[in-house]
Structures are given as C-alpha cells and as structure tokens.
C-alpha cells in the first residue's frame with residue numbers, strides 16, 4: 001500500500017511532493033501540472049505577487065523563480081518587476097520535471113475508504129490504495145457564480161476560470177462582473193483582444209496596488225508597513241509569517257480575517273490598460289434574462305438607481321468559494337464525515353481533516369491557516385508542516401517501517 005497520495009500538481013502539490021521526496025516519504029502525485037495557471041488565467045496576465053513571493057518550494061531552495069529566470073535569461077527582481085504568467089507557468093513545469101520526474105499527469109476520479117486507508121480511482125481506470133491522502137486541488141472545482149446569474153445558459157454565462165484565451169471574444173460584447181484582480185485582469189485582457197468589454201462592479205472605485213517608486217523606503221515606512229509575502233503591512237506580515245499562530249485564533253476571528261483581508265485590488269501595472277475599459281461602478285446585478293440572443297442584465301446602484309445592460313456574454317469573475325460538496329471525486333461517505341464550516345474543512349494544526357488520513361492544503365485550508373493559503377507563498381509552510389506530520393506518522397507505523405527498510409535496501 002502506498003504511504004501517501006497527493007492530489008494536485010499546482011504550486012502546493014509540487015512543493016509538498018518535493019519536500020516528501022527529499023525526506024524519503026513514499027508518495028505518488030497526481031494532477032495536471034500547473035493547470036490553473038496554464039489553462040485558467042488570461043494569457044498575458046502578470047502576477048500580483050512579487051518575484052520573491054512567487055516560488056515553488058523545495059527544502060533546500062535549490063530551484064527558485066530567481067534561479068529559473070537566471071537560467072532562461074528572463075528579467076527578474078524580488079520586487080518591482082512583475083512576474084509574467086507565462087514565466088511562472090513555465091517555472092512550475094520546469095520545477096516538476098526537475099524535482100518530480102515521476103509526477104503522474106492523471107486526474108483522480110474517485111476517492112473512497114479502503115480497509116487500511118483509501119482507494120483512489122484514476123481516470124485511466126487504475127486504482128491505487130494509500131494510507132493517507134493530501135488534497136491540494138487549489139481553486140479548481142470552486143468557481144463561485146452569484147445566484148442571480150447562475151440560471152443563465154452556458155452560452156451566455158461563464159466563470160473567469162474558463163477563460164485563458166481572451167481572443168475568443170474578439171469583436172463580441174462581454175460584461176465582466178466583479179471588482180477584484182481576476183475581473184480587472186480579464187477585462188483588460190479582453191479589451192486588448194478587441195472585445196467590446198465593460199466591467200460591472202459593486203465597488204465605487206477600483207483598487208490597484210501602489211506603483212513602486214524605485215526609491216528606498218524610510219525606516220519608519222519599513223516599521224509601519226513591513227514587507228511580506230502578501231504585500232506590505234503589519235497585518236499582511238502576520239498572515240504571511242505566522243500561519244500557525246493564526247490557526248490558534250478563535251474561529252470567528254479567523255473566518256472574518258479570511259473574508260476581509262486582501263480585498264479586491266489589482267496589480268499597479270493593469271491600471272493603464274483599465275483606463276480603456278468602460279466601467280459601471282457601484283452596480284450589482286439584480287436579474288438577468290436572455291432576450292433576442294443577448295443577455296439583458298438588470299443592475300441596481302448603491303443609490304437605488306437602476307439600469308440595464310445588453311451584452312452577448314456575461315463572465316462572472318466573482319472568485320472562488322470552497323465547498324467540499326463540489327469535489328466530484330470525493331465519495332459521499334467521506335464527504336459526509338469531514339467536518340466543515342461554511343463549506344470548508346475544519347483542519348487540525350497538521351492540516352488533517354476530521355477524517356483521519358485526509359489532509360487539505362491551499363485554498364481549502366485558508367479558514368484554518370489564514371489568507372496566505374490563497375497564495376503560492378503559503379506553499380512552503382504547508383509543505384514543511386505536512387512533511388513533519390507524515391515523517392512522524394511513518395516513524396510510528398510498523399507497517400510503514402517495513403516499507404522504509406525495503407526502500408533503504410533497494411538504494
């Protein structure tokens with residue numbers, strides 16, 4: 001029986017696997033490498049996170065984004081030069097090839113209990129039994145669409161997760177709903193692809209990170225707004241550097257912090273591009289119906305005024321909400337036994353759910369370990385913590401000890 005199966009090959013799955021490999025924890029990793037980045041974010045996008053906060057982690061920091069860029073002759077800076085989506089995706093693929101040659105590009109289509117652990121069914125029909133399973137499925141499966149739009153047929157409504165290629169909308173009218181980075185990035189990309197795009201957001205003003213001045217920061221600025229993996233600020237510093245402390249905060253505070261921290265704001269480098277996108281700010285969709293081959297969106301403003309927008313397609317760039325009920329591969333039995341709060345699993349300090357042997361990392365762990373879990377920057381902490389946990393479990397399990405001795409003899 002396999003010791004640990006990792007489901008997911010994005011920044012979290014890759015980082016966890018690289019740590020397990022180095023520590024000698026037997027595992028297999030399944031998933032489409034860097035799929036969210038390659039196929040579900042708009043081409044040409046820049047990362048919001050700084051260069052130093054956009055790594056995939058191995059225990060010795062042997063292959064950082066900086067190393068990759070140096071090898072490829074790509075301009076890099078820890079901060080100040082935005083990282084291109086294409087660079088980060090290529091880095092992730094290169095990391096996988098270098099650190100995890102046995103990564104299996106296969107989806108898991110079933111996860112159920114087995115006598116001593118779990119059984120995974122893969123898309124090619126193979127079954128794998130594993131004592132423990134780490135789910136690192138990121139944003140996949142968790143697209144959120146507001147109820148008032150959800151009834152529209154798919155030819156008229158999609159989620160931003162479905163759009164890597166804005167060219168598809170060239171010459172067509174599109175309304176992008178949302179005021180966060182996903183919405184702003186996509187609206188700007190659609191405009192560049194000559195789509196007739198407009199952005200509808202409930203905020204009265206769009207927010208952008210402040211443009212770096214290039215000047216060194218004063219001592220006071222460094223104390224007042226220290227640098228962190230989630231951007232400058234004392235709160236961000238706490239969230240990025242102390243996920244374990246965060247875990248011990250009362251539940252109400254944790255949930256509030258995850259909901260309110262790092263609200264909608266886009267990278268400074270999109271501001272110029274957005275000046276060419278018409279925006280309806282302060283408006284929320286109230287209803288939507290299809291009329292003569294178009295969608296009529298009925299919007300209400302904060303001041304109570306109303307207006308309609310006619311468009312060929314609506315894109316809900318309204319983010320992601322963890323809901324275990326949406327993981328299609330999870331058996332009903334496992335799902336019913338995992339304790340959840342607001343759809344997300346309740347996790348121990350070791351990332352373990354209430355079903356012993358099932359672990360979650362990444363977005364699904366945000367309510368337990370804080371907003372850092374929504375970003376690649378949190379993958380280092382998750383990987384270290386899970387590695388400690390698995391190494392301990394391996395040391396304590398008699399059956400696993402024989403696995404280890406076979407592995408050692410084989411070397």
Ligand SMILES: Cc1cc2nc3c(=O)[nH]c(=O)nc-3n(C[C@H](O)[C@H](O)[C@H](O)COP(=O)(O)OP(=O)(O)OC[C@H]3O[C@@H](n4cnc5c(N)ncnc54)[C@H](O)[C@@H]3O)c2cc1C
Nearest residue numbers: 008009010011012031032036047048049108138139362376
């Ligand atoms: C538009 C946009 C911009 C963003 N910008 C940034 C940024 O600048 N910086 C940043 O840090 N974060 C950014 N994020 C957040 C980003 O999504 C996360 O940081 C990152 O993807 C987390 O990595 P992950 O490994 O948890 O998940 P993902 O990258 O989503 O990877 C999920 C993995 O799970 C796999 N998977 C899913 N289902 C299965 C299955 N059934 N079987 C096997 N494998 C499966 C997928 O194939 C994939 O490999 C952005 C998100 C969006 C939407």
